[in-house]
Amino acid sequence: MMHLLYSIFVDPFVQMGAAPDLLVQTLWDGLVSGVLYALIALGFVLIFKASGVFNFAQGIMVVFAALTLVGLAEHGVPAYVALALTIVVMLVLAVGVERLILRPLVDQPEIILFMATFGLTYFLIGLGELIFGGDPKVMIAGQLGLPSGSYRITMAGGYVQLQKIDIAAAIIASLMVAGLGILFNRTRIGRALRAVADSHRAALSVGISLEQIWVIVWFAAGVVALATGIMWGARSDVSFALETIALKALPVLILGGFTSIPGAIVGGLLVSVRQKVGEFYWGSLVGGGIESWFAYVIALVFLLFRPQGLFGERIIERL
Template sequence: MLYNIFIDPFMQMAAAPDLLVQALWEGLVSGVLYALIALGFVLIFKASGVFNFAQGIMVVFAALTLVGLHEKGVPAWLAVLLTLGVMLILAISVERVVLRPLVNQPDIILFMATFGLTYVLIGLGEIIFGGEPKQMITEELFLPRGVIELNILGGRVLLQKIDIAAAVIASLMIVALALFFQYTRIGRALRAVADSHKAALSVGISLNQIWVIVWFAAGLVALITGIMWGARSDVSFALQTIALKALPVLILGGFTSVPGAIVGGLIIGLGEKIAEFYWGPLVGGGIENWIAYVIALGFLMVRPQGLFGDKIIERI
């Protein structure tokens, strides 16, 4: 048993390095996409202290809107723009209808409000688009198809072009959002709001405006996530479960840290794929789903605030 746990997996890695590289690549692609989803959560949490339970359904809603518009004959590029418009309207509506009336309410109330929002969006999505799965318009969006086969390390490593595109686009998106919120005036305002709503208000920062911006940014992230995951599978309501993959990432990286979301995403992505591939067979497989939480909890024992999360110091 000890041999199977501590020796054999490493022997397998050495014996078939091509499969190790393939597993690492799969983990990297998943990790970048997890990081992107986690970023959507982090942005909203930083600005309003709300854990946005609706992030998953926002992914589905954005992807369905895009594909649904295209089915109605709207050209792909215009469908993307219109979808962004829909996500902006959603952001404004959330700010007006959900957040504004609940200002100064306990965080749990806002959290529950996002639960409500989830079911409203599920219902709305099903009424408008129906429950049938749809195919992502990958070709129309000029996303590449096919595979790059590398004959290396005594075997072959298959790199899907769509996965490469997903990794690149998600990385660019993460960098752009990180820079935007780090170096622009709006970004500084966001950080001020994250530190203290009252202090931010006292220096003239509009909370409402910031909330709209971050919810729109989360909508943008949802659209990109929906396109990428939709291209890997299909666009259906099952996609919302993908957003749950962000939970261990957030536990690991911290709810308030953009770098935490990125590093956390990569650790979880790589960790779960390697664990499933090399250690999964020992327990009959299917460990990927929960091993991410084990990894996150392991980190949490050392750093309770997450890898990059703010240390909470409270005066007693």
């Protein structure tokens, strides 16, 4: 019993103190994968904010965008042209989703729309495998001008390794968030988006085109998905296994709140850091592999105390 308590409450901290370089490395790993979680969560938040749809297909959109990019490049299209073409494909997808799914299903309960994005997920999995095959592919990171290699920083008797691609990912993510922030808060479209988010009927009655807004939002989510796919693909490779990252982003959303862009970022970083640290220092106690559910438990505990998330709007229910 004493031994167990010791290994829970004392030993991990002793380890942290003894090897600060390992701690920093773990924290850094957590932060960089947090950026990716945050990017996925960002795609979710965008669509949830503007159409009230919980878009389960965000994960497969990431895979689909990355596969399109790599697939085009494999057929000899220059990298930047392929990038532009992929963005066009995401636009087509957004228009298609609006025409074929959102428009006929307008004003249906949330759960029906949620299920529809499930149908979309299945459809995209099938389509992606049919066109590009099911094998993992290598992301064309080098041709897109993304750096490779790493910096090594010596500290406290050890060293910490920082991958250049991770730094690039962090920079791109922050640029994207800044861009979306400006789009949402400073432009006419952004105001329309927020109006639709509040109440799509009221927005419709003051002359905002729902169709247009939905296409814009889904297109923005598609571009975010593409960025996520490139970053994630550069770290490992592009395969359908990426599809499950959508589920990993859920606790991030819970922490950040479903409607908050900064929440998505902070939530992503928090969840990922705690996950990595938890796995590294406490994981061995229960046989490892706790990464798969640890984030959910954090989110669950958090939910009990602050159900609206860190930055989410508090919704007061009235009878």
